[in-house]
Structure formats: C-alpha cells, structure tokens
Amino acid sequence: MNINVVGSGYVGTTLAACLADLGHDVTAIDIDEDVVAELNAGRAPIHEPGLDELVAEHAGENLRATTSYENVAEADATFLAIQTPSREDGSIDVAPLEAAAEMTGDALADAEDDHLVIVKSTITPPKIDAVRDAVAEGAGEAAGRVEVATNPEFLREGTAVEDFLDPQKVVFGTDSEWAGAVLEDIYAPLLADHDAHVVRTDPETATMIKYANNAFLATKISLINDLGNVCKEFGIDAYEVADAIGLDDRIGERFLRSGVGWGGSCFPKDVAAIIAAARESGYDPAVLEAAVEVNDRQPERLLELFDEHVDAEGKRVAVLGLAFKPGTDDTRNSRAIPVIEGLQERGADVVGYDPVATENMRDRFPGIEYVDSAGEALEGASGALVVTDWDEFGALDEEFDAMAEPVVVDGRRIVDRREGITYEGLTW
Ligand SMILES: NC(=O)c1ccc[n+]([C@@H]2O[C@H](COP(=O)([O-])OP(=O)(O)OC[C@H]3O[C@@H](n4cnc5c(N)ncnc54)[C@H](O)[C@@H]3O)[C@@H](O)[C@H]2O)c1
Numbered sequence: 001m002n003i004n005v006v007g008s009g010y011v012g013t014t015l016a017a018c019l020a021d022l023g024h025d026v027t028a029i030d031i032d033e034d035v036v037a038e039l040n041a042g043r044a045p046i047h048e049p050g051l052d053e054l055v056a057e058h059a060g061e062n063l064r065a066t067t068s069y070e071n072v073a074e075a076d077a078t079f080l081a082i083q084t085p086s087r088e089d090g091s092i093d094v095a096p097l098e099a100a101a102e103m104t105g106d107a108l109a110d111a112e113d114d115h116l117v118i119v120k121s122t123i124t125p126p127k128i129d130a131v132r133d134a135v136a137e138g139a140g141e142a143a144g145r146v147e148v149a150t151n152p153e154f155l156r157e158g159t160a161v162e163d164f165l166d167p168q169k170v171v172f173g174t175d176s177e178w179a180g181a182v183l184e185d186i187y188a189p190l191l192a193d194h195d196a197h198v199v200r201t202d203p204e205t206a207t208m209i210k211y212a213n214n215a216f217l218a219t220k221i222s223l224i225n226d227l228g229n230v231c232k233e234f235g236i237d238a239y240e241v242a243d244a245i246g247l248d249d250r251i252g253e254r255f256l257r258s259g260v261g262w263g264g265s266c267f268p269k270d271v272a273a274i275i276a277a278a279r280e281s282g283y284d285p286a287v288l289e290a291a292v293e294v295n296d297r298q299p300e301r302l303l304e305l306f307d308e309h310v311d312a313e314g315k316r317v318a319v320l321g322l323a324f325k326p327g328t329d330d331t332r333n334s335r336a337i338p339v340i341e342g343l344q345e346r347g348a349d350v351v352g353y354d355p356v357a358t359e360n361m362r363d364r365f366p367g368i369e370y371v372d373s374a375g376e377a378l379e380g381a382s383g384a385l386v387v388t389d390w391d392e393f394g395a396l397d398e399e400f401d402a403m404a405e406p407v408v409v410d411g412r413r414i415v416d417r418r419e420g421i422t423y424e425g426l427t428w
C-alpha cells in the first residue's frame with residue numbers, strides 16, 4: 001500500500017521504517033528540514049537500536065521523506081505521529097496535531113479516492129473530535145471518503161523497532177467497516193507472521209486503552225517504589241520482595257524494578273493527561289494522583305540518601321546516566337533532571353555522563369560538565385548518583401578507586417556492592 005507518515009520523531013520514524021520493511025510504499029512528512037534530510041540520506045534522525053539499519057535499507061527505495069504535503073492524496077492512508085505535549089495543567093496540547101491534521105485535510109480537498117487518516121499520537125478520548133474537525137475543515141467536500149481512525153502505539157523507546165514489528169497487541173479504533181479494513185490491510189504483512197492480539201473497537205475506546213495501559217504500568221512502578229521505600233525503612237531488600245511477588249502471575253514479574261521512578265516522554269505526560277481529562281469531566285482519580293506523588297518524591301529521596309553521606313557544597317559530584325532509560329538518547333522527563341537540579345541547589349559541581357544522551361541533556365543544562373566515560377566522571381568525584389540502568393555501569397570496578405569520596409547512591413540497582421565503596425541503594 002501507499003502510506004504517508006506525518007511526523008518523523010521517535011514514533012513516526014519507527015513507524016515509517018517498519019511499514020517500509022513490511023513492504024509498503026512510505027512517504028515520511030516532517031516540517032523539520034534537518035529530519036527530512038537525515039532520512040533521505042539513509043539515517044534515522046533519532047537513536048533507536050535497529051532503526052538506522054532499516055532506514056538505510058529502505059531510504060531512496062520504498063521510503064522517502066519530504067517537507068511537503070503536496071502528494072498526500074496519492075496514498076491510501078496517512079498516519080499522524082505528531083507530538084502531544086503537556087500543558088501547564090497536565091492536559092495535552094493538541095495544537096501541533098490539529099495543525100498537521102488540517103494540512104493533511106487541505107491536501108485531501110481534491111482527493112478522488114478514499115483516504116483514511118489514522119491518529120498514532122496519544123490523545124485523550126475527548127480530543128478526537130478536534131482532529132476530526134481539523135481534517136474535515138481542510139478536506140471539505142472531497143469526492144472520496146475521508147475518515148479519522150485511531151491506532152495507538154505501545155512501543156517502548158530503546159526497543160521500538162522490535163516492539164513495533166513483534167507487538168503483543170494492535171488496537172484499531174474505527175467508526176466504519178471500511179476504516180477497519182484499511183487498517184487490517186496495512187497490518188496484514190505483520191499479522192501474517194505474528195500472533196498478536198487484534199483489538200477492534202471505536203476510536204475513543206482505543207485511545208482510552210492506551211491511557212489505561214500507561215497509567216497501569218506507571219502506577220505499578222509507583223506501587224513497588226512505595227513498597228520499596230517501606231522495605232528500606234525495615235532494612236529489607238525490595239528486590240527480593242519484588243522477585244517473590246512477581247511469581248504470582250496475577251502480579252507478574254515485569255515493571256517491578258523499584259528505584260528513582262518513571263520518566264520519559266510518555267508515562268509522566270500520559271498520566272498527567274488522563275488525570276486532567278478526568279478532572280475536567282468531574283472525577284478525581286485518586287490512585288493516579290498518588291502514583292504521580294510517589295514518583296515525584298523518588299529523586300528527592302535519592303538526594304536525601306546522598307546527603308547522609310556527602311555534603312555536596314563545592315564538591316564534584318557525578319551523575320551516571322542522563323537518558324530516562326537505557327537504550328535511548330531521550331532525556332525528556334528523565335529522573336536525571338530533578339537529580340541535577342537538586343545537586344545544583346546544594347552547590348555541587350555536577351559532572352554528567354551518558355553513553356548517548358549527553359547532547360540532549362546539554363540543551364537542558366548547558367552549564368554542567370559532560371565527560372565521555374563513567375570513569376572520567378568518577379575521577380575526583382565526591383560521590384556518584386546512578387540514575388539510568390545502562391549495563392556498562394554494572395561493569396564498573398576499579399574506576400571507583402579514583403573517586404575523592406567513594407560514595408555510590410544507586411537509583412537503579414545496577415552497580416555491584418564492592419569493597420572500597422560506600423554503597424547505598426534507594427529501596428534496598
Ligand atoms: N516516544 C514514544 O515512545 C511514544 C510511544 C507511543 C506513543 N507516543 C505518542 O506518539 C506521539 C509522537 O511522539 P514522539 O515521541 O514521536 O514525538 P516527537 O516529538 O519525537 O516527534 C514529533 C515529530 O512531528 C513533527 N511535526 C510537528 N508538527 C508537524 C507538522 N505539522 N507536520 C509534519 N511534522 C510535524 C516534529 O518536527 C517531530 O519530528 C505523541 O502523542 C506521543 O505521546 C510516543
């Protein structure tokens with residue numbers, strides 16, 4: 001099929017490259033000229049394992065990028081994978097998505113053929129009408145049928161390609177059999193090879209499934225963090241407890257790693273958005289509000305543990321890990337942000353290290369020192385705070401010997417306790 005993907009960020013690039021890999025003819029549209037140039041040069045504009053290879057394989061063949069909406073109508077369907085950032089009150093800002101929807105609609109004004117516009121972005125159920133209106137405004141009385149569907153995305157950063165190509169479930173939110181059939185056709189090459197569950201529902205329910213999914217997982221982590229904090233009070237290892245409760249398959253072993261909390265572009269934004277949407281409708285989701293509160297407290301707890309060992313004022317302090325999780329260069333809502341802020345408030349000279357996320361963090365904190373290895377960060381440091389569970393931190397050993405004060409406060413249980421360092425885990 002001939003498919004457009006509007007927006008070439010984390011989701012859009014993965015989607016475009018994977019659809020090309022499934023044999024579709026894909027046009028990626030982005031307003032950012034640099035992103036378009038990267039894609040056309042055969043490089044992924046973001047760091048994601050396996051993505052560079054897919055883009056390199058398909059660019060110039062069945063994957064091309066452009067800043068123009070001119071040929072949108074030539075495709076069978078257009079995915080919208082545009083950012084939906086948080087506003088001050090936690091609700092999502094759909095203005096960029098609406099703008100893209102309107103531009104897509106404009107491009108469909110003269111369309112003779114039917115065209116399905118598919119919202120990949122994460123939006124709360126009440127916002128779907130805004131996208132429908134924006135598309136309809138542009139498309140007007142197009143000769144062909146133009147409809148809006150939702151198809152939320154469940155990929156995780158760091159394993160995006162793998163998750164997209166081997167999903168546990170795909171969710172089709174459609175208003176008509178025709179729209180459902182278009183989505184079935186798009187996903188047919190993928191579903192032929194994988195026994196993923198296919199959930200067929202209406203557009204609003206589909207987006208609620210996405211929010212419920214993320215809210216549940218984020219709350220699961222906050223719950224294990226809350227329990228982990230209790231464990232720490234009692235001198236009990238929260239990981240031993242988590243491993244044991246995870247054996248109960250009603251609980252499940254995954255997403256039970258306690259530590260400095262959840263960050264990233266999705267959990268914080270999505271939990272805030274569903275809370276804001278619920279409140280707007282008159283309901284206060286108390287458990288979700290508590291999940292956010294626990295999450296906000298974890299970085300402060302990490303810093304308080306650090307205070308017990310080191311007076312950071314005027315000292316060089318290492319922050320190991322800047323990305324919100326390993327495997328990505330994404331620093332959006334990384335727990336490293338409140339940790340660095342807390343260290344700065346304490347008057348520390350912060351030195352940060354991350355294998356891939358330095359440049360993104362530099363935009364947020366241009367004034368701190370960044371180094372090229374964990375060893376360099378530890379050299380002369382009075383303490384280290386571990387924020388991201390990159391495997392390489394687990395292999396650190398004699399690097400700790402070069403520290404001025406060998407204190408390690410580990411927010412991810414990745415560093416091994418060893419002789420010569422004072423080791424403190426957040427919940428163990
Ligand atoms: N990042 C994830 O892991 C993930 C996973 C599932 C769902 N989501 C959701 O998917 C959506 C996109 O997230 P993302 O992380 O890929 O965002 P992103 O910010 O990385 O990418 C958005 C892209 O859209 C482009 N863009 C903005 N306006 C445009 C326009 N009018 N026309 C063309 N391009 C335009 C931007 O230049 C940017 O490249 C969000 O709603 C997010 O919540 C994200």
Ligand SMILES: O=c1ccn([C@@H]2O[C@H](COP(=O)(O)OP(=O)(O)O[C@H]3O[C@H](CO)[C@@H](O)[C@H](O)[C@H]3O)[C@@H](O)[C@H]2O)c(=O)[nH]1
Binds near residue numbers: 153157217
């Ligand atoms: O046991 C755990 C698991 C995760 N995390 C943290 O939780 C955050 C999110 O991790 P993860 O879910 O692996 O990454 P994301 O890429 O943010 O993926 C989530 O958000 C995406 C965007 O909506 C969804 O598509 C995915 O299904 C959902 O897992 C990170 O800060 C992790 O460090 C923990 O603290 N403990």
